[in-house]
Amino acid sequence: MKSRILLIGGVxxxxxxxxxxxMNEAQSYRKTQMLEFKGFFIDCPGEYLQMPTYYRVLIDASHRVDEVWALQDAANRRTIFPPNFAKVFNKPVVGIITKIDREDAAPDLAEKYLRQAGVVAPILSISAREGIGIEPLVKRLEAFASDA
Ligand SMILES: Nc1nc2c(ncn2[C@@H]2O[C@H](COP(=O)(O)OP(=O)(O)OP(=O)(O)O)[C@@H](O)[C@H]2O)c(=O)[nH]1
Ligand SMILES: [Mg+2]
Structure with a gap:
């Protein structure tokens, strides 16, 4: 299956x-250790965003996909994205604010971080744990599937 989406974001x-x-898989926590190709997705360890030596791995992976999804944890008061990082990709970058189910979530701050990271496309707020806000992403995947 052709990879369509590169997932990036901090640890x-x-x-x-x-x-x-x-992908309707059971949610089980396992630290991502290296680039993983699964279905439409390329998943990577958050460390790749923390270490500039790995940037080229992400840029290389982005050449294989149709779009990049940039995730910012709403419960994290810090961001790992360098300013305008989204601009290094020659692909659309969708901003995704995660974990909005958490009581300590600060989605406005997360949105600010994603904008500082250079995301210009609409930004979605989701909880993968509760299944909140994921419909637009499901639709995007369906569009890729019908175009396969
Ligand atoms: N409350 C809540 N917790 C979440 C949600 N999504 C992920 N988590 C938790 O956050 C932790 C990290 O999630 P991962 O999906 O493994 O994060 P990752 O971005 O893949 O991390 P790395 O592989 O280390 O880069 C896990 O304990 C998840 O259960 C969410 O929507 N809500
Ligand atoms: Mg992971």
């Missing part, structure tokens, strides 16, 4: 959980 941002949710 624990919720990339793998979102992928599990959208």
């Amino acid at each position: 624990g941002a919720g990339k793998t959980t979102l992928k599990q949710c959208l």
